[in-house]
Amino acid sequence: MPRRAGLRRLAAVLALGALLAPAVARAQPQDRPLRLVLNVGLQTLDPISSPSFVTRNFAYMVFDTLVAMDGKGGYRPQMLDSWEASPDRLLWTFRLRPGLAFHDGTAVTAADAVASLRRWGQRDAIGRRLMAATQAMEVVDPATFTLRLQQPFGHVIEALGKPSVHVPFIMPARIADATPPTQAAKEIMGSGPFLFAREEWVPGERAAFRRNPAYQPREEPADGLAGGKRPLAARVEFLTMTDVSLRAAAITQGEVDYLEYAPFDYLPRFRRDRNLVISQAGGISQIMGGVSINHHLPPFDRNLALRRAVQAALDRSEIVAAHGLPADMTSPDCVSLYLCGTPYASKAGGEAIRQPSLERARALLQEAGYRNEPIVLLQPADSALINPMALVVIDRLKRAGFNLDVQTADWSSIAGRWVGREPVERGGWNLVPVVYTGFDLADPLSNVGIGYNCSGNQPWGYCVEAMKPVLDAYVAEGDPAKRKALAAELQRLAIENVTFPTSGQFRSPAVWRAELKGVIDFGFPVLWNIERAK
Template sequence: MLRRLLLGLLAGCTLALGASAQPRERPLRLVLNVGLQNLDPIASPSFVTRNFAYMVYDTLVAMDGKGEYQPQMLEGWQVSEDKLTWTFTLRPGLEFSDGTPVTADDVIASLKRWGARDSIGRRLIAATKELRAEAPNRFVLQLAQPFGGVIDALGKPSVHVPFIMPARLAGTTPPTQAVAEVVGSGPYLFLRDEWVPGERTFFRRNPRYVPRPEPADGLAGGKVAHIERVEFVTLPDVSLRAAALTRGEVDYLEYGPIDYLSIFRRDRNLVIARPGGIAHIVGGVSINHHLPPFDRLPMRRALQAALDRSEILAGHGLPEGMTDAGCTSMYLCGTRYSSDAGGEAIRAPSLERARALLREAGYANERIVILQPADSALINPMALVVIDRLKRAGFNLDVSTSDWSSIAQRWVAREPIERGGWNLVPVIYTGFDMADPLSNVGIGYNCTNTQPWGYCVPAMTPVLDAFAAESDPEKRKALAADLQRLAIENVTFPVDGQFQAPAVWRAELKGVIDFGFPVLWNIERSR
């Protein structure tokens, strides 16, 4: 299959050149970490779906390269003195890909659907008295109670992003189900007829898109699509990824294969990204809190005790300076809310301690299903070490090895073990997802029952409420530290190491925005 896929890439180039007397512009080809299966960024918590969505949808607010929030689809906003009434105005010229104008009704339907799914979104909607349209291009967010992060919520950069869709879709589709059509107002159009799920995804420039006048900056500014066509390609074999990039058969790797980074550094035809703190990645283990045995805290603590961050990160073989095994912050070290609170519980992992905790928990050797994503170059090396350590600690693991696309479908389903259910899934997240308590997967989804893991720590609820309402930065930091301590104590989402995984692209690409995940507008070829 891999050989067929690579040959398909080459054949596509040949056919394009032979189709007319004038060579057609080469498409921009991005190699994704995993295959794209789900097209709805609200229904799916996957990064690959987020990457897809930034091509075809747009957001009201966007994060720039400094981590600050700027108007994107919005012309601007006004805030009342008591900060309870927010009036937003859409910028002119916004159209969906079906030719209909973007209106306040579309925004309201999209925000309500997102708010029923996302951690920050749920809190924003819960604090809202009313969302109402005042004109086709203007809407009002009337808060019932203080909410300290309105703009942070609307500009959330990663899973789940509040992308704007037509009201006819967002207003009629449950947030856990995929919308029937991909209709957005972003810089590219999705070519559904050419899509090969899990393998190749095709886009072309959206002629209806009107970029902002400012220069592109992070996710903000003008999203100018200079290249007519873009392709997302899946190459599970990392050696094929490396070969395709060095030969110029693909242009951009979402994540450079770690074993090849030293080689890439010596190649003047390649550029290696330099991701900052919020763009760093943290590995962890998604726990199914709904099913035995990890519905019991002692079992989760035994799991947490077995996770040695140094050993797990060593599985990647990353160059020196690209890992931080000593970091115990759930928010990632080097980010706004980074903290050592509760870190003593995970600072000294031990298999002996894990075995003792299993005995205390009364573990009776029950089968534990762990899903291993063998096609993920970033998750799989860590997953292999996690599996080995858990087996050595005495967990009776039933390892189900598959591709990430298949695992993602099982992950979001709530089935019992005998019908394809799961107990553990090794995963990764970036600082974009983890650096804020309200979006952190081990904190912000507490007692919401909207995500696969389903943890609920009653003591966290009032602290989360206080954080959401607070606007003072120092008070927010103190509350964030309390939340981290509670999350570690209750093992909502055990982390197993922070590291860098840079993107790599061909040096002939100019205007690439180094943001921490693929931003494919603003790019031109130098030749």
């Protein structure tokens, strides 16, 4: 065993040198690139067409938002200079701050903002509801636009400041107007703090960025996604390393600067290393595992008992244990779809999933009339976060009696199939193990098991009639206490109808080199304001 372990470490070091050699040869020590290792490879660049976190991370480098979430979960103007609402809160007026420019030098205008919001509003759960409540969005002048509601919508600013998939990033109107939201834009043109070096992009392996010298950050200090985004690093590189030992060697040897997620097996060692800093972000930045069910296709489309069999088989303690995390980094007893520790956390409906049981799952399979039909499960083998949990999910479902057709691939390939609607025989799917952060789950309108109800959106094709009026009431409600009660009822209905069965809550921290100063510990990589200590 020791000899094999040594050989693995040697192979990791050799592979690391081969991967980084071209960049090392180009860069001098004083302007060494800031290197981030992503969880999975960057394959898709359009943050509206893609539901992937890696695309979201990319987009925050090159795009900007009208409103941004700060470190405490509040919402602040970002590209906007100000906003105001009429007394009845049906007419909103937004003004852009001066000096905004796209990377091609053209000015950002209100027309760009309106076109971008309309495209996003066809794709995102909150965006769709905002657009459904909107009577008109109109350009007043190059820096001003209005949004007139035809019915109350109590989440306008929260919608514009949505921090994660899908984020309402602003792009030129000529691109937004010409590109359907389900298709990837051919041209990537943002106004954010970094410029994308597309000529250096190797999909799935490497992406590079240069500082945007024309970017004008806000004057206030950076705070979460808000405030002054100062691109201090002259060059940033996104790298992909599927081997976790390679990631660990790279960060400990200083060959890379930042890991999006620390390899769990190496956390004890990282905690003892004074050259490394481990993220302390919690709450909304925690992660929930779950299983995406294809509600569009048989056998899950109209068979509630079959979906309940999946839910009954998912033992959260056993699944989360696959990561081998310390007890203070897991919450396997959490039954809240919103994540425990977040504002809308609730136990409503939780009794149905508190005690998972393979015996109960088998009984539900019989009740469902299951006849051993093959169930296509897509397994993202390259994801250090998803794959360990997926292996336990697969084992549990097989033991419950599901006839699984497990198809293994990299996440980027799976994501392309996941958002499609092909039948199984033409690349379709039935189940996909996934993970989401609290940024995506902590509010009913963004929660993947609630906010997409009856929207027809793939991969979230569920439609629960009983949720419709409750969601409508939540959308219009402005009172926090009433919102919380409505959110609890929505969770109860979602668990009862198995829109998104969860597989366990945990914390997966980032890790970065201690010589980096100005790192914003937010919950996903924020790479502005970072510089090296001299």
